[in-house]
Amino acid sequence: MSPAPDFEHLMRAAGLRVTRPRLAVLAAVHAHPHADTDSILGIARARIGEVSHQAVYDVLRALTSAGLVRRIEPAGSVARYEARVGDNHHHVVCRSCGVIADVDCAVAYTPCLTASDDHGFEIDEAEVVYWGRCPDCAGASPSAAVSN
Amino acid sequence: MSPAPDFEHLMRAAGLRVTRPRLAVLAAVHAHPHADTDSILGIARARIGEVSHQAVYDVLRALTSAGLVRRIEPAGSVARYEARVGDNHHHVVCRSCGVIADVDCAVAYTPCLTASDDHGFEIDEAEVVYWGRCPDCAGASPSAAVSN
DNA sequence: CGGACATCTTGACTCATTCCAGAAAAGGAC
């Protein structure tokens, strides 16, 4: 993954104050895509020592609304965050283990933004989630076989 | 939508025992698409008097796994249920008021099931959520999104 | 350097959903 973007500069450009908790959280999200809040809290603490969970929630919200991170929330899962923003990509989620992988949009340009009937809504985003089973889970028990 | 399907027969066909709470919940979901669990509880109680919230949760789970209702869970919202199952349709969600509307898939046949790169996943479903603003909210404040 | 204001800390709290264990009811067999 990308070594280490200039997080500090990114934040300033977004009009955010630069603080230790924010740098730690942003770095954590970059280093661990699709991590949940609790994991991020752990990673951030490993980096800078003490950080309150409230601070992490606040920071994640600030970074999200600033567009530096993106929040994803697959059904049945807690909120997760990723640093890939701006590009148009979606996700594949494993029904068994919950692992998430990125998938570039098949249509490339704001894809499915074309709903067959938009009911008068002003649509600004189409979120696609592919559900299935990851290679590991599919291999582990295609139906009932237990090989190891 | 169909006036009043034979709920009892539907349940028996699905191998479920027919109980008063189940009939009430299934009827409630049919009558109020996209209702959340609490609303369904209220509607069910209005129909048959007392029902425990636990019963409603259990019934909804049973109906969901039997394929009689579908559970949808837009990010930032509680679980909601709808009775339209089997057909391939997606949803539009209003960012301001949270209202949900059905949208038939633009591609009609298991649409976006074609991910550009499936990472080896065995994909069995593509869920699409269109985010935007409903006619009412868009009209109320065209530019500034003022959720609350 | 110092003030003003955003951000972090602490700790309690909300709320959807789930877990538990006993009581009750539905379905099926005879």
Next chain:
DNA sequence: GTCCTTTTCTGGAATGAGTCAAGATGTCCG
């Protein structure tokens, strides 16, 4: 119709992500 087994319902408590509030602290700007 009656009895038995299985499944469901009740009521209460627990879980856990996420939020609220108030005061302490740190950042940024002049």
